[in-house]
Amino acid sequence: MPNTTFTSPLVRWLSAIESSRYFQITVITIIIISALTIGAKTYAIPPFMEQAVTVLDWAITMFFLIEILLRLAVHPDKKRFFRDPWNLFDTVIVVGSLIPLEQAGSVLIGRLLRVFRVLRLISVVPELRFLIEALLKAIPRMGYIALLMFIIFYIYGAVGSLLFEKINPELWGDVSISMLTLFRIATFEDWTDVMYETMALHPLSWIYYLTFIFLTAFIFLNMMVGAILEVMTAETNKQALGEAKEERDNMALQLAQIQAQLTELQRSLNGVGKAERSQSND
Incomplete structure (x- = not known):
């Protein structure tokens, strides 16, 4: 003790x-x-x-x-x-x-x-911890988007290897190399040089590049951002609801304490009133 x-x-x-x-x-x-x-x-x-x-x-x-x-x-x-x-x-x-x-x-x-x-x-830092927790919770949704991106990369890589292998084997030699080249295109790293090189033999190959960039850089990227924002919004609302509930519980506790004090005061006043009435009767 x-x-x-x-x-x-x-x-x-x-x-x-x-x-x-x-x-x-x-x-x-x-x-x-x-x-x-x-x-x-x-x-x-x-x-x-x-x-x-x-x-x-x-x-x-x-x-x-x-x-x-x-x-x-x-x-x-x-x-x-x-x-x-x-x-x-x-x-x-x-x-x-x-x-x-x-x-x-x-x-x-x-x-x-x-x-x-x-x-x-x-x-x-709580704010940074909140961001990381939200990002981790968004990973499952982002995983499906990443899987869909991989499928698109694979399809375009196979098509690019079949069409452009003879033009530049270093960029389109096989599917894996083609996918690396497509990643370079998706990050806009001198992608126009790659496009103009293939357009010299295939004038309509610009359709291949523009559709790929539209899918990856615009649609899938926005889907990734949307998944993260959706989870962060849900976590923010959950945190706000938790804080509101805690505030309501605190207010209810304070009201209960005030009610108990008022009840005790009322009992004291009733006791004083009874004592005064008994003295007056005597």
Whole structure:
């Protein structure tokens, strides 16, 4: 029992620190500094600067480790802490950053995990986390659109290989190469040069290119954007409904408390009235 009374105020104090706005701003600032240190290591800097960056990198890693331990300490259910994908992601990144870079076999892994520390901005900033969650929920719908795009790419790639293989085997030698060429056309990377080359032998080949660009760059791209926007709109409405429900629950609780206070006040007034009437009768 004494142990509980000692721990409870400490947990509340740590929870207040972890949820404070200043602490969140500090975490975001440290993540940005971490990104800058990673970028500094890609340049040829003097040895003393390199040592300073290394010390700063380890200090940042220790800060992230303390921050993860703090979040774990204030979490109401320790067993469910790692069931949250964002908590698991942050923990893997932080623990992986503890890999010493002096070991030759783990240099690449350690550096990559340090680069991925920048992604912790997503888990810290709620708006970014909302965007990523919406994007992940839109992946199933986008998958069907991507499958349909692949079918169109395959059909046009096979047709292009049959028609234009003799003109330029490097671009239309087989279906796979043709699909790579079509991807280049879909991204508008010098696609007119490819079109004019085939038009020299097939004057009507412009129909092939324009129909493909119309399907991929306009229809399918807009379908992708529409799927993402639909999911984001649904998630925004769901979040707004949740906030409205929480606000209604808070208002109902406040009204219940006011009603209880009024009832108690009414009882007190009735008691005072009865006492006054009994005194007057006496």
